[in-house]
Amino acid sequence: MSEKELRERIAQHGESLYDRGLTSGSSGNISVRLPDGMLITPTNVCLGRLDPEEISRLDSAGNLVAGRPPSKEAFLHLAYYRSRSKEQAVVHLHSTSSVAVSCLSDIDPENVLPAITAYYVMRVGELTLVPYFAPGDQELAAAVELASKASRGVLLANHGPVIGGLDLDAAVYAAEELEETAKLYMLLRNLPVRFLDEAQQGELRRRFPS
Known part of the structure; x- marks a missing residue:
């Protein structure tokens, strides 16, 4: 897929996520890895109103090459890509239910959500909790890089x-x-729930390897 097509796809997905209430205001960011850097949504721009040509292009060191200034959380995406060589795109949201879970005091930081459905196991797998850091804190990058070695998805405490x-x-x-x-x-x-057991999860991983 060409860079032009990737820019258009980022804008399409951003609009869809915004229209369905998975992000609000100018929160959230989307990136796609490039051979020499990445594309990422700009700072202070609503995902529902992205101009494909204004999406930021960064080099591998995080320097702006083209487009508007990047999301202030671009360092999170760079940290994630350093940790996981196979993944070619990253989404960060402030989606309501995920943020609500990130604020709970009784969740397992090693694997936040149980295996409720097969599709969660197939598309997410395990979810590691990253301790709270203030927005923009550069120490968050190291925490995300470490946590994402263990799982494709990480949940930032009190964040998303x-x-x-x-x-x-x-x-x-x-x-x-x-x-x-x-x-x-x-x-x-607080309800009695039947989660997928280890054998059921293992079968899903064998049938649908990520």
């Missing part, structure tokens, strides 16, 4: 999810599946 995929569509679908699972988890709290 960061998740990647083998391509842009896969990253967006994973972010959507994560949010739906977080919503189910909040709905099911």
